[in-house]
Amino acid sequence: MKYLFVLLLAGVTVGAQVKKEQLNLMPWPQSVVLNDGNFTLTKNFKVNITGNPNSRIFGGVTRFLRRLDNRTGIFFEQGFIAKLNEVPNAELQINCTKAGKIGLYEDESYHLDIKSNKITINASSDLGALHGLETLLQILQNNSTSFYFPVSQISDFPRFTWRGLMIDASRHFQPVDVIKRNLDGLAAMKMNVFHWHLVDDQGWRIEMKKHKKLIELASDGLYYTQEEIKNIVKYAEERGILIVPEIDVPGHGSAILTAYPEIGSKVITLTGGTSEKNSKGTAIASYGIERNAGIFTPTLDPSNPKTYLLLSEIFDEVCPLFPGAYFHIGGDENEGKDWDGNPKIQEFKKKHNLKTNHELQTYFTMQLVPMLKKHGKQLMGWEEILTKDLSKEAIIHSWRGPNEGVVAGKSLVDAVKKGYKTVLSNGFYIDLMYPIASHYLNDPMPKGANLSTEEKAMILGGEATMWTELVTPLTIDSRLWPRTAAIAERLWSAEEVTDIASMRRRLETVSFRLEELGLTHIRNKAVILRNISNNQDIKVLEEFSNVCEPLKGYTRNKDGTEYQMYSPLTLFADACTPDAKDALAFDVVVTQYLANKSAANKAKVTSFFNKWITVYKDLTALGANAPLVEPILPLSKKLNDASQELLLVLDNKSTLKSEDLKKLIEQCNTKDHADVELSVYESLKKLL
Amino acid sequence: MKYLFVLLLAGVTVGAQVKKEQLNLMPWPQSVVLNDGNFTLTKNFKVNITGNPNSRIFGGVTRFLRRLDNRTGIFFEQGFIAKLNEVPNAELQINCTKAGKIGLYEDESYHLDIKSNKITINASSDLGALHGLETLLQILQNNSTSFYFPVSQISDFPRFTWRGLMIDASRHFQPVDVIKRNLDGLAAMKMNVFHWHLVDDQGWRIEMKKHKKLIELASDGLYYTQEEIKNIVKYAEERGILIVPEIDVPGHGSAILTAYPEIGSKVITLTGGTSEKNSKGTAIASYGIERNAGIFTPTLDPSNPKTYLLLSEIFDEVCPLFPGAYFHIGGDENEGKDWDGNPKIQEFKKKHNLKTNHELQTYFTMQLVPMLKKHGKQLMGWEEILTKDLSKEAIIHSWRGPNEGVVAGKSLVDAVKKGYKTVLSNGFYIDLMYPIASHYLNDPMPKGANLSTEEKAMILGGEATMWTELVTPLTIDSRLWPRTAAIAERLWSAEEVTDIASMRRRLETVSFRLEELGLTHIRNKAVILRNISNNQDIKVLEEFSNVCEPLKGYTRNKDGTEYQMYSPLTLFADACTPDAKDALAFDVVVTQYLANKSAANKAKVTSFFNKWITVYKDLTALGANAPLVEPILPLSKKLNDASQELLLVLDNKSTLKSEDLKKLIEQCNTKDHADVELSVYESLKKLL
Numbered sequence A, B: 001m002k003y004l005f006v007l008l009l010a011g012v013t014v015g016a017q018v019k020k021e022q023l024n025l026m027p028w029p030q031s032v033v034l035n036d037g038n039f040t041l042t043k044n045f046k047v048n049i050t051g052n053p054n055s056r057i058f059g060g061v062t063r064f065l066r067r068l069d070n071r072t073g074i075f076f077e078q079g080f081i082a083k084l085n086e087v088p089n090a091e092l093q094i095n096c097t098k099a100g101k102i103g104l105y106e107d108e109s110y111h112l113d114i115k116s117n118k119i120t121i122n123a124s125s126d127l128g129a130l131h132g133l134e135t136l137l138q139i140l141q142n143n144s145t146s147f148y149f150p151v152s153q154i155s156d157f158p159r160f161t162w163r164g165l166m167i168d169a170s171r172h173f174q175p176v177d178v179i180k181r182n183l184d185g186l187a188a189m190k191m192n193v194f195h196w197h198l199v200d201d202q203g204w205r206i207e208m209k210k211h212k213k214l215i216e217l218a219s220d221g222l223y224y225t226q227e228e229i230k231n232i233v234k235y236a237e238e239r240g241i242l243i244v245p246e247i248d249v250p251g252h253g254s255a256i257l258t259a260y261p262e263i264g265s266k267v268i269t270l271t272g273g274t275s276e277k278n279s280k281g282t283a284i285a286s287y288g289i290e291r292n293a294g295i296f297t298p299t300l301d302p303s304n305p306k307t308y309l310l311l312s313e314i315f316d317e318v319c320p321l322f323p324g325a326y327f328h329i330g331g332d333e334n335e336g337k338d339w340d341g342n343p344k345i346q347e348f349k350k351k352h353n354l355k356t357n358h359e360l361q362t363y364f365t366m367q368l369v370p371m372l373k374k375h376g377k378q379l380m381g382w383e384e385i386l387t388k389d390l391s392k393e394a395i396i397h398s399w400r401g402p403n404e405g406v407v408a409g410k411s412l413v414d415a416v417k418k419g420y421k422t423v424l425s426n427g428f429y430i431d432l433m434y435p436i437a438s439h440y441l442n443d444p445m446p447k448g449a450n451l452s453t454e455e456k457a458m459i460l461g462g463e464a465t466m467w468t469e470l471v472t473p474l475t476i477d478s479r480l481w482p483r484t485a486a487i488a489e490r491l492w493s494a495e496e497v498t499d500i501a502s503m504r505r506r507l508e509t510v511s512f513r514l515e516e517l518g519l520t521h522i523r524n525k526a527v528i529l530r531n532i533s534n535n536q537d538i539k540v541l542e543e544f545s546n547v548c549e550p551l552k553g554y555t556r557n558k559d560g561t562e563y564q565m566y567s568p569l570t571l572f573a574d575a576c577t578p579d580a581k582d583a584l585a586f587d588v589v590v591t592q593y594l595a596n597k598s599a600a601n602k603a604k605v606t607s608f609f610n611k612w613i614t615v616y617k618d619l620t621a622l623g624a625n626a627p628l629v630e631p632i633l634p635l636s637k638k639l640n641d642a643s644q645e646l647l648l649v650l651d652n653k654s655t656l657k658s659e660d661l662k663k664l665i666e667q668c669n670t671k672d673h674a675d676v677e678l679s680v681y682e683s684l685k686k687l688l
Helices: A002-010 A056-072 A126-139 A176-188 A213-218 A226-238 A254-259 A305-321 A343-351 A357-373 A410-417 A436-440 A453-458 A476-480 A483-492 A500-516 A523-533 A539-545 A581-595 A599-623 A627-650 A658-666 A681-686 B002-010 B056-072 B126-139 B176-188 B213-218 B226-238 B254-259 B305-321 B343-351 B357-373 B410-417 B436-440 B453-458 B476-480 B483-492 B500-516 B523-533 B539-545 B581-595 B599-623 B627-650 B658-666 B681-686
Strands: A031-040 A047-051 A092-098 A110-114 A119-125 A147-156 A162-168 A193-200 A242-249 A267-269 A282-284 A326-330 A378-382 A395-398 A421-424 A459-466 A548-550 A676-678 B031-040 B047-051 B092-098 B110-114 B119-125 B147-156 B162-168 B193-200 B242-249 B267-269 B282-284 B326-330 B378-382 B395-398 B421-424 B459-466 B548-550 B676-678
Touching: A047 A056, A056 A092, A056 A126, A056 A226, A056 A500, A092 A126, A110 A126, A119 A126, A126 A147, A126 A176, A126 A500, A162 A176, A162 A483, A176 A193, A176 A226, A176 A476, A176 A483, A176 A500, A176 B176, A193 A254, A193 A326, A193 A459, A213 A254, A226 A242, A226 A305, A226 B226, A242 A305, A305 A357, A326 A357, A343 A357, A357 A378, A395 A410, A410 A421, A410 A453, A436 A483, A436 A500, A453 A459, A459 A476, A459 A483, A476 A523, A483 A500, A500 B523, A523 A539, A523 A627, A523 B500, A523 B523, A539 A599, A539 A627, A581 A599, A581 A681, A599 A627, A627 A658, A627 A676, A658 A681, B047 B056, B056 B092, B056 B126, B056 B226, B056 B500, B092 B126, B110 B126, B119 B126, B126 B147, B126 B176, B126 B500, B162 B176, B162 B483, B176 B193, B176 B226, B176 B476, B176 B483, B176 B500, B193 B254, B193 B326, B193 B459, B213 B254, B226 B242, B226 B305, B242 B305, B305 B357, B326 B357, B343 B357, B357 B378, B395 B410, B410 B421, B410 B453, B436 B483, B436 B500, B453 B459, B459 B476, B459 B483, B476 B523, B483 B500, B523 B539, B523 B627, B539 B599, B539 B627, B581 B599, B581 B681, B599 B627, B627 B658, B627 B676, B658 B681
Parallel strands: A047 A092, A092 A119, A162 A193, A162 A459, A193 A242, A242 A326, A326 A378, A378 A395, A395 A421, A421 A459, B047 B092, B092 B119, B162 B193, B162 B459, B193 B242, B242 B326, B326 B378, B378 B395, B395 B421, B421 B459
Antiparallel strands: A031 A147, A110 A119, A110 A147, A267 A282, A548 A676, B031 B147, B110 B119, B110 B147, B267 B282, B548 B676
16 A cells, blocks of 8 residues: 555655634635644544534535545544444544434534544534534645644634525536536535525426426426435435425416416407417417426415415425424516416405505415424525515515615515515625625625614525526536635625735635545536537647626526527537636736736736737637637737737837727627627726 | 638649558448549538438438538538438438338448439438448548549448447446537448446445335436437437446346345344345345446356346336347356355255256246337347257357457357357456457457358347446546558458558548547547646656556456446556557568668667656656556656667667666556556567
């Protein structure tokens, strides 16, 4: 055993002293004290567990051992741990006083104490202990020959009790392994809620034994079996994560109504023909699974008793799959167009004295409260469910902002002022390709809102949302990670932890560590680029991707109809990510150069230009045998042209008129090519 | 839609004419005729299905469309296909006369006819049509702007009816997604049998509802639920693949006996104490899940009626999960040590007139035949089950060869001579890291064995075996692919298709296409190297991996005890593969140079030496912050030292004595470092 031998020898080497600002902890703990000295890792390292933890701690520790030996190559003698107090003299002692309960408000705190010959994790619950193990994995250091933990004391607990991620499994189905590896990612980032968006216009994703049509007609065969759901719930519980399922009603109803058109709101007037006649001389409209993105009219009929019968039976089948106390019923983006066009529904509104469609929707929502309560579930919904008659038990999920024409987070404050618990997602739309800093600084606790202590306590936390209009199993991890880790820090760490430079630095290592868990955000980029390159060398594509970012917000998929749900998402934009690596680096050297035009500073700037000129040349060569390179070439040419000229400008050799130079730079401010934008445009402008 | 626009324009471009030897088809079809002209792919491309196929064809065509649009970036209008004759005027017409049956001897032939404006696939069964679609995906060509199919006619059918892969899910558990993506790989290579090795000393992997102890005590919590198994069987069926499950008995019994020690053969003599007493004054031994690799003594007791009762009940629960007609019962490597040491078993042998342990094992095996027949299953076993009294219905799985002290494939000939059907795995042990050429030339039909037509027909085909002592979900794909594709060709294509150079050339593209299916053999190499590099640049590690191969045969894990089943397999050897890329290239330039010592030829050789000198320098630098680089350095140094000196030799400047030079080269012939060997050693020697 060659590795083992080397590492045994390495065990005696003393590591260099690490500084606090060099630690790659994320989310940053509430208190970190670093002391001199190190605990050196050897193959004799063992773990012992005492106290009264939930048995999930055994799996947690076994996974911890595997991650640590996979990372270090050390052949630990301890393989599995399955019992309390199995190795009383182990170097790592974990003690939990009680079994953690999955849900809100559980004590997730832990104390990690690393001495040079002993490590202890003390936690109230095993959930805290699992968090402590993640911190221990993050604090691992190394020199050239060995791995060690720095002597330190960490006391830690979360700022918010709801630290969630939503994944939309409807628009693009996300198979079991995608969900599982992302649950691993959440646990590593000390997040504790997985909100599973299971139903939308684009598909119903839950196996139904009673209402089989939902699967047969409205899923394209892409759904989770009930066994798979139970299996995922168990997987989440083992990692301390609560699952909140969502069935989005009454809007976003295309899939449900594809299976059960009889509870839809749309009516069509009969002009003779073969449609099934109903008592009013109108016929039931037919629906289809939606293939585009956007807001669509198919909406459940709130005046039809059959609607409630079906939903009640659906909840009876779905609720028992999820032991958690919350059920999300969506409730968003119902524009009520089909309600307005349905005379029976208009009649119903009058009869029940419901003045607006919003009030009608609240009527609808209130019918669901007892259906869920029957199964011990509290109702949660997107902010549109909030009206005066809504049950105070409902949780309001705040999501709208300037893009929807309202003040960011307004509904959050409205909700707590009215006595509702609330969770913030506005500002955490991680699918929209915004820079990580914008999410990082998005605090759920509104500044200047003058909230009482009780009101503040109603703000449960926040949730990143991963809508999947343009996201497939191949790309979802690169849209989620590492950026969701910064959101995790916002939700866990102290309010004043807001240093963006520190966050960025730590995120680089965190990203790498997330790969260790099986997340594919790094490796799958190469897969896409290899496909684009047609199996040629991908180096130049990688280089170019370092200055390209996918179009942001809702601009990539104009009107929601450029891409259908089955369109290819293996394009250059799908390999690119926000916060393009070279953009930030280039901005730094430009700023340095403008402050001090030394030869050295100039050389740093020109090296970028020369790189981008080479990129264009190499991309052109690559494209000779790769049709998918074609759409990128015009963009690369624009950066090449600007670079060529700016090289002359820096040498005072440019003969271009100022306005023509401006034009050349302005050409780099384009969204016309390959669904990406050049992230260096703003920095280029500074050089004018 | 920028992509779409470009590709629409591209549609009018005429592609260059491809030559037959440039086609990257694998397995190579029985007949390929290439003509002038091309069928250009556009977004209007649609598929239509006629005839009487099994409904699996709809999923198959939908997946085909997704793979084609993901690869080409073309936004096909056709999203899903769910009905016969949906698009009568579609450009691709598929016609199947009948529904394919999963199993042996089904007609899997197809005719693919590509004209410049129409493509047709005619097949007897949908299984043949699915093969035709794979060929169509492989024959896709491109120029700089568009994708097209060359006008051609392909007629194709398999040479052998059993074209299998075995995966050992016991030694290292392989989760559902690993199995599924490998089933995709098998289907792409026109393989039709997945042999699932589910039970061995290292773990029982099938959820059991009646005999829960097998899971509770003998699985470490790593097993397939019955729902998952059904789901995988369905997944395989949709891809035309038969699943043959294996429960290995009576040897390899550690896991079963951990749960049910009372049916074990080992007895311990009581010297007082607390063990459960039995009537003979001996006690039942206790067993544990095996953590090492090798052949172990735990064996089921063939004299104990409880053994057969348990097995019968196990088969009653497991057989219905697998609709296929075959069940593999292992039967290998039972050395009978515990039988020899058990007086009750010795008595039983006498009573039943069983002279040898081998005869006793046949007695045991024959008890299983009716248990399986009850469920419509034929018994299959490793070659050791073959003795004179064995039922002629059993299928003999030939696996032993020189490593086991017997003539390669001898049992295959023995079996057919005695009237048994047989499948060859000797020579297809893909886990042993042998060069691909050795597997490729391993024909199941023995040369010079003088077999009759009937006897030849008893040779069903062959099966690659992936034993997983040293293979994890992270690495399994790189151990299987692309090399299994060459075995697939051996089993499908005509006997005379044996050109190694052609196979190697095609395999490069096939490897890349397998990535498209989700196989991780390329991407996960980078994952391992990133870990070894401690998140530094992995370029130098990649370079060095191009001349390193994992130790071959059973040399990596000496005595089976260097690695436990929970030891790290994230080491340099795990990133390396057989047929190291630069080894072959280096051998070519050495051969050229020795034939003609021109300056140009010399430069080609010296460029390798200079590269390896740089590699050592860069690896040393990398190692300063990466403990896992440490074990590789001595090996890199040896290649560096040899390279330095050989540079002098080529310049006639070496002052080293011939024997010292020899020694320097001989140092490169080592297995002492990092579980890899230098694959350029033989070529280096040629330069002396």
